[in-house]
Amino acid sequence: LRLGDALGATDSLKKGMGALKSPLIREQAARISPMPALVAQIAATLSDEPPVNPRDGNVIRAGLNAEVDELRGLASGARGVIAKLEATERERTSIPSLKVRYNNIFGYYIEITKTNLERVPADYERKQTLVSAERFTTPALKELERKILTAESALKELELQIFTKLLRDLQSHAATILETARAVGEFDALMSLAKVARHRGYVRPTINTGLRIRVRDGRHPVLEAGMRAGEFVPNDLDAEPDTRQILLITGPNMAGKSTYLRQVALIAIMAQIGSFVPAAEATIGLIDRVLTRIGARDELRRGESTFMVEMSETARLLKGLSERSLLLLDEVGRGTSTFDGLAIAWAVAEYLHDQTRAKVLFATHFHELTDLARERPRVKNLSMAVREWGDEVIFLRRVIEQPASRSYGIEVARLAGLPDSIITRAREILANLEQGELDEAGMPRIARDRRGKTLAPQLGLFSPREERIVDELRALDIERMTPMDALNALARLSARLKQKK
Numbered sequence: 001l002r003l004g005d006a007l008g009a010t011d012s013l014k015k016g017m018g019a020l021k022s023p024l025i026r027e028q029a030a031r032i033s034p035m036p037a038l039v040a041q042i043a044a045t046l047s048d049e050p051p052v053n054p055r056d057g058n059v060i061r062a063g064l065n066a067e068v069d070e071l072r073g074l075a076s077g078a079r080g081v082i083a084k085l086e087a088t089e090r091e092r093t094s095i096p097s098l099k100v101r102y103n104n105i106f107g108y109y110i111e112i113t114k115t116n117l118e119r120v121p122a123d124y125e126r127k128q129t130l131v132s133a134e135r136f137t138t139p140a141l142k143e144l145e146r147k148i149l150t151a152e153s154a155l156k157e158l159e160l161q162i163f164t165k166l167l168r169d170l171q172s173h174a175a176t177i178l179e180t181a182r183a184v185g186e187f188d189a190l191m192s193l194a195k196v197a198r199h200r201g202y203v204r205p206t207i208n209t210g211l212r213i214r215v216r217d218g219r220h221p222v223l224e225a226g227m228r229a230g231e232f233v234p235n236d237l238d239a240e241p242d243t244r245q246i247l248l249i250t251g252p253n254m255a256g257k258s259t260y261l262r263q264v265a266l267i268a269i270m271a272q273i274g275s276f277v278p279a280a281e282a283t284i285g286l287i288d289r290v291l292t293r294i295g296a297r298d299e300l301r302r303g304e305s306t307f308m309v310e311m312s313e314t315a316r317l318l319k320g321l322s323e324r325s326l327l328l329l330d331e332v333g334r335g336t337s338t339f340d341g342l343a344i345a346w347a348v349a350e351y352l353h354d355q356t357r358a359k360v361l362f363a364t365h366f367h368e369l370t371d372l373a374r375e376r377p378r379v380k381n382l383s384m385a386v387r388e389w390g391d392e393v394i395f396l397r398r399v400i401e402q403p404a405s406r407s408y409g410i411e412v413a414r415l416a417g418l419p420d421s422i423i424t425r426a427r428e429i430l431a432n433l434e435q436g437e438l439d440e441a442g443m444p445r446i447a448r449d450r451r452g453k454t455l456a457p458q459l460g461l462f463s464p465r466e467e468r469i470v471d472e473l474r475a476l477d478i479e480r481m482t483p484m485d486a487l488n489a490l491a492r493l494s495a496r497l498k499q500k501k
């Protein structure tokens, strides 16, 4: 039926498409064959609401086949006879609750409740005993049952035959139907692209044989669709193998790096499939492939760790890059220790610069990598702009032509709700790390606290509040205090310590 509906719609579709100017669409229209005879055959053969499974009957439209109509009449006529039989048996036995019923296992039967059993006539044959009732049959009921079941199974068989013949007729037109479906599908895809282009303000990209990709005010087509108007922040792109081959994008987590990478890939692909693109302007030098290392898809079930997957994907990507390739690397080296990860990310970026001409967008949380731009001329530092506001960071979602000054991980952790004591401690550890790795005693600085004492690499003994109290205690100048002052100070500190833990 669906096929009939769809084919039935192709006639006016073909006419409409044929009236358009586009040669591509006119060519698609020419490939559409409406096949009115098949449409009519489907409509004449199938009933209006056939079952999902053609073996369930009621498939064939009434009036198509005399034998089908006759068998249906027999089957439904017999049901009327059953109802009549029920009525006469009730009268004959004087059992008003007597029922004639059907089930798949026992067929038709007369059901009599236990209380009425003494009124059962002698010609009843027992079929089945239940807790509260007995089931019987009679010669007349048996004869009826045979007629009904025969008619019904003959009917199903015949309906199935007619349906199968229809399928065979359709099959002989399969090639034409499929070609029509393909042309309609292509047109449907173009229509959808045209629709979103109009509704969402896309522009026609310029495609040329150059190597440069430029986008002004590009947007992520999917993310933007889920946002209020004006909420998505558009961004530019300028990538080109001779001067801006490797664009290193730094910025904190949540700043919008991954979104930017993906939107660039989507714009490039959309341009090349013939779509308008979500941007104010785009010029795309033909691309031969878009390669990505994105997200941390874990293949642990196949026995590979995230890091292994990341590395093997990266290895695969590095092969066969041409100057027309667009490579997106998102957070390469995240799945291992910081130094390992940074070292790998650095080496990969160097390799891409020195050995390939592919255009690369390299998003990384290692802001140390930005130093690479000093040594490699075709590496450019971009970052996602953030504004610092007291202790807070505000994401502006704007790509700017400068490296991130730092990674803001702790600020983001704070935004995400890590407890203050952890945030405070993380700031101390970060300060130590930024001073260098080891202290004078050769202890890792990461374990030192603010006062230079080396602690075990775990959280300090005291909470920040207690530490402040200890600091105050340390600052007390006992020599100069009266006993009363000293007692008061002691009482104050003790009271603060006892405040809710």
Ligand SMILES: Nc1ncnc2c1ncn2[C@@H]1O[C@H](COP(=O)(O)OP(=O)(O)O)[C@@H](O)[C@H]1O
Pocket (backbone or CB within 6 Å): 223, 231, 232, 233, 234, 251, 252, 253, 254, 255, 256, 257, 258, 259, 260, 397
């Ligand atoms: N250009 C943008 N305009 C508005 N919101 C954005 C933009 N880019 C990213 N976002 C928002 O920020 C979130 C984090 O972006 P994402 O690209 O995953 O950041 P990163 O990769 O830097 O951690 C996105 O889910 C989206 O909600």
Ligand SMILES: [Mg+2]
Pocket (backbone or CB within 6 Å): 254, 257, 258, 259, 330, 331
């Ligand atoms: Mg990301």
